[in-house]
Amino acid sequence: MEKTSEIIFDKLAYSCSFESYRGHEEFIPDHFLGFQISGETHAFHEQGKTVIKENTVVLVRKNQLIRTIKHPSKTQKYQFVSITLDDETLRRYAAENKIGIATPFPDYKRLFFEPDEFFKSYFASLVPYINKTESIPPGLAVLKVKEAIELLLLSNPDLKNLLFDFSQAHKIDIEEFMNKNFMFNVSVDTFARLTGRSLSGFKRDFDKSFQKSPKQWLKEKRLKEAYYLIKNKDKKPSDIYLDLGFENLSHFYSSFKKQFGVTTTEV
CATH class of the missing domain: 1.10.10.60 (Homeodomain-like)
Structure with missing residues (x-):
């Protein structure tokens, strides 16, 4: 089974496969923004099953367990790219822009986005690093995360209540x-x-x-x-x-x- 899953730089990950395969259980410690380039990802989590279809942008919440099955399409290999929105960068961004949260973001809300021209341009800008035709300068990785944050807030300003909620995990049932x-x-x-x-x-x-x-x-x-x-x-x-x-x-x-x-x- 030919498959590839690699970290391009410390916050950018790329996964591809020519055959369907089952991923391992994953604990998601940080939010990440992902784009389904081709194929489908079937994600299983505590709320059920989510299918991420081709040409879909998805924001995945931190602090949850996920299991995935990755399927190529009939004509193309499976490809998924994601960029991590780590707490350090989010805290710095919130401080620089004086952002505070108003109300907790609803747990049940689905976090899918139409890949508009802004999102398309953003993920297109990552392709040279995926294809390794360009090497990324150290400071650019941080800028790409900030750009992702800007696009998310542009698409839905209420996402600040999710991205910048740094409260400690409390005891749950x-x-x-x-x-x-x-x-x-x-x-x-x-x-x-x-x-x-x-x-x-x-x-x-x-x-x-x-x-x-x-x-x-x-x-x-x-x-x-x-x-x-x-x-x-x-x-x-x-x-x-x-x-x-x-x-x-x-x-x-x-x-x-x-x-x-x-x-x-x-x-």
Whole structure:
């Protein structure tokens, strides 16, 4: 399978492939602005599934878990380019322009943009660095991030309430969060961070909510979901084990048999 995913400079990333492939679980620590040059990205997150179609601009929020499947089109390879809007640059921009937030940005709002002439010109300006026909001076990377910020605020001034919200992550409902995100194969440290807790605080609060350790609960929760999908939805183990956070099929089979006393074919 031929695929490429690389960092062009520290804030610009480019991904391409001639075949469909599944990406790894990703924790998104910073906002980023992305452009689907060709093909489609199917992104799975706690609110469901989002399909990013060709020629679409998308702003992806920070501090969330995402799993992707990347599909080339019938006539072109898969290509996606993104630029990171890091906190340091956003803080500096807010200070320089005396920007404060008014109200929290709604969590449910979709962040897609029509690729108007400004966005098209912006991403076209990144092509020489993707194709490596030009090398980027150190200061230009910061300027390209600032340009992205300007375009986003031009398209929707209310985005300042998202981009410049630097409040610390607060403790969120651990039970609700885990029931929405249990299928992501990430470390307990990452779950702790996303719920606004230290690792020790997360384990303590987790025990109060579930009366089990995080690892034990995650394994049982994933297996119960697998049982339901196999029995009631006629799903094949090979089609669901990765989606439920298992790293390999043999481990899934042995864990399933140990948990329920039957094989997947006997359900």
